[in-house]
Amino acid sequence: MSSPPPDPVTRSAAWRISLWATLAFAVGTLIVFAMLQQFMVSQIQQRSDAWLSGEVAVLGDVAGRTPKDNLYDRVVGEVAELASREVPNQRKGQGVDNSAVFFLQAAEDGPPRLWVGEGDGLKHLEAIRSSRVLAGVPRDVKVRGTSYPFRVAATRIADGSYIYLGLSEQDELRVLRDMMIRFVFIWLLIVLLGFVIVFYTTRRMLGYVREITEAASHIGESDLTSRVPNLTGKDEVGHLARTLNRMLDRIENTVHQLHTITGALAHDLRSPLTAVRGKLEVSLSRDLKADQIEPIAAAIDELDRLTDFLNASLDVAEAKADALRLSRREILLDELVRDMIALYEPSMAEKGIQVSVKILDSCQVLVDAALIHRVLANLLDNEIKHLPPCCNVQISLHADEKVAVLTVEDNGPGFDIAVQSRLFQQRVKGRDSRGYGLGLAFVQAVVRAHGGAVSASNRLSGGIRLSIEIPLTKRSGGSVHDVIAARA
Amino acid sequence: MRILLVEDDHEIQSFVTDALLGAGYEVDAADDGQTASSLAAKRSYHGMIVDLGLPDLDGIDLILQLRHSGVRSPVLILSARRSVDERVRGLELGGDDYLTKPFAVAELLARMRNLLRRHSSVAEDPTRLHVGDLELDLLKRRATRAGDVLNLSPQEFALLEYLCRNAGKVVTRSMLLADVWGMRFQPDTNVVDVHIYRLRGKVDLPGRSPLIKTLRGIGYVVTAA
Structure with missing residues (x-):
């Protein structure tokens, strides 16, 4: 940035x-x-x-x-x-x-x-x-x-x-009078000199502070290795820099530990999962009776669900700890949204859900496209799972001053009142949800990791309104007026 | 075709070996990077399957090492890491592919076959594809079945093209998602199935022999048989 x-x-x-x-x-x-x-x-x-x-x-x-x-x-x-x-x-x-x-x-x-x-x-x-x-x-x-x-x-x-x-x-x-003139002249000189000296020293001091601020603001955007310029001075600023660096050492250690733990956990669980799944699958390919196939297929399904859960909870854990590894590149969010709608529209139509898309601006963003795909998939999967037939979903994207704003609205039953205030917490889910309650927590964690914000609420007229803001890299020139409407 | 499998977990090594043998490949298995290097030095392989978490060496380093010594065969990377790091993406651009654990054996076989085909068929880029009485004109982006033009959207055509290019071979949902839509994630709902279902409604009209077949829990296959 x-x-x-x-x-x-x-x-x-x-x-x-x-x-x-x-x-x-x-x-x-x-x-x-x-x-x-x-x-x-x-x-x-x-x-x-x-x-x-x-x-x-x-x-x-x-x-x-x-x-x-x-x-x-x-x-x-x-x-x-x-x-x-x-x-x-x-x-x-x-x-x-x-x-x-x-x-x-x-x-x-x-x-x-x-x-x-x-x-x-x-x-x-x-x-x-x-x-x-x-x-x-x-x-x-x-x-x-x-x-x-x-x-x-x-x-x-x-x-x-x-x-x-x-x-x-x-x-x-x-x-x-002569003396007065000399006094005034010397006074002006002293004052000017004083100003220059004070300005120079404070600027130098505050320059260090600015360097520290800049370095600190870069840290945390998935970069924990850089350090505040280390000052040897024994004054307050040098002390601040050293304290900050020590704090960063500790944070880096903690995050590194988290990565090691999640990595090890992932690895240690994955290998046996892979082995079990592989064996089940190989045994499926043998000639079996129909009543033997069913439990094996069900076991494979359960294993896959377990894997998804493992992935999602580790992702949410990492994202919440600001330790998500992002591989960012510049993409056009409007294209990504269009592709995603193209993928999901038939499924929604199949369920009788009408989708309308309003893309007002072309939005260039610096994001991990794979994660943003998953964020959108999460939202759209949610709509498919929770909306009764004959509902509408409106998706709109526009560029604000510095952020791309993606809004998803529907006229369905809305969020469960009981969980409304805790929507973004882990393990919070509606009464009839079959998921693990990680969806919105994941959405929020990923969007936050990108420096954006998410808000969700029930609309007054019924249904939900979910809006995601992601910082723009630059506001693209011509605005695109693009309205896609799909009918069930 | 001979494949080098580098995987330290014996359970996984054994069932992958079985699956590859069952699919008609010859397989050499290695437990670590050292063994893999010496095997690759002795003979050439058509393809390699490399696990990233090897006891003595990082899988990526092994691949780079092999590439450096002139081994050009395509690699299917197995990773227990969830997020696939930059270096794997870099390799992927070079024509390799990756799978995260746990994976479906069918997926592994499909991807391996895909890799080997991509690697061997160099100049063969047909302008027309035939599967039974289905014909795809890749230049005009037009599909006909027994002479009748099928009314397909560009996306549906792309999907059918991919299936027909892999005619007779299993393609998995995640392969479709990755290769047709360019996305890598596990949807929570049956989005890919619905696309296939719609496509089938246009391609396999009642009274005609169905071309697109579903393999439960695995994926799809297009075949005239």
Whole structure:
């Protein structure tokens, strides 16, 4: 039988596991990176705040000591200028940016007394006043017309005015953004790498499981010799494979034993049966009186019945144990059914049973033809033996999605209510049956051995309905519409 | 004609030998594969009957061994196994036949004779068969009895043809089932008999001497006598 087409990767368990694992991994690493980023932000902030506080204290000191004369502006301005050269987080090779630092001295209100920086400082003062920068605590100040906020520290000097030192956060933010971009890039790389590793390992692991599954599914279809690929690994999968193989060893042993027993039983019984039958037959061919012939012929009949019983019960036993030896080949089930009907139709007509056959599809199946012959013969023999005259038998065959469905229906008395629930068990037979009650058990066992199914029931309108499903090898192209009707 | 019988069960060996002798064959019997090989090396046999379960050798291996050493005579295989395995089927294609134990002696004789005939008559494939006043035209698939055309279905014609090809010889039900219908099983009902009964109704009309005769418990024979 052909193996199913390989599933797309996205439907495999390995894919799902990798997705979930990667998701968890991604969230985890994201949290770690976010915390790291946060830590960096606070560190940089602390550094610049420390610098600002230090510088503003120095400037306050200088401003406090410098006499308030004409040189005041120049002295304080230069000190401020010098301080701005030591700006932390300054980008290398990019000289001191005028706009990066400002120095401002102003009273509680009124215009700035001293301004070192870009522009006239009015906007900055306005922003500082509106955000109430207090001495000793650096704060973020957003100045209108600039794209980056300033970090501003303040100190109060002796004359009651305030000295503000502002540091643009432009560089700081740029550093953080660069870091963020790197983090995201590394994060993506790690997540992708993680996904690939998880996917590869789970796929490898599950690949073993798949191999085991495939091997196991082949075993039992009359092949018990093959084994699951033996893995040397000490992990769960290797253990599973070894356990499965040990189990298969035991099953194979059991089945082999069963074959040996049934074989020996068959052989040991057959040889004496053959000898007895042969002797009886030879003695029949001698000149005997009529009253001597009868018992010998009856004995031969009984021997033949015994042989049939022996064969059938061994077959059922083997089939039930999944140990039936099938020699399968591809045949057309519709042809087999037609041949069988051609063989049985005269007998049925003879008994007054009308047969109609409806073959809707051509059904190619891979079966042991000899066994399927016997299955059909079993069903048709049953109909001949149990149907009263003037009944109808309808036999129909059609192809479903993946199975050939053969249905046998009649309008006879139906199955004995007492045995209806146990139809497929051995030794179960109707009250007036002369058989051994192996017929339907055999039918079911053989059909199951072929991977099919049997169901039997009484129809509501009377009579039985028996349906057999056998897997198709492929659905044959053109459907055949063929109706044979035979009249008694 | 000389036949080699290879069978380890003495009871079976003795009655099969008797039956073959009674049917006019000469018989050499062997208990095991070794003896059989040496017998077959000494002289040639027209046919062989080989049991699969020999004490020293598998029957199939014996046959393959004999085939390998150039023995071409047809083999009738006796098997105590129920299901006949692939290898026997393979041999069957090569012109051999098999019987499962227990078998009817008449069946064994009929099959042996069939095998020997198939093996010896090479090119003889008639286009017409005659049995008494019954004539079968195998090309036109038409049967006539004393000039009157018999209205037979194709299946009935095939059945009659088989019987006529074996005219004067016993054919068993399982031979008919195997060779006419291509099926090997033991029907629980008299399906083959009903076909013969119908055929007889068309061939042996009242007032004519019956050609198809029943041998109770054995099978059928078509003969003009």
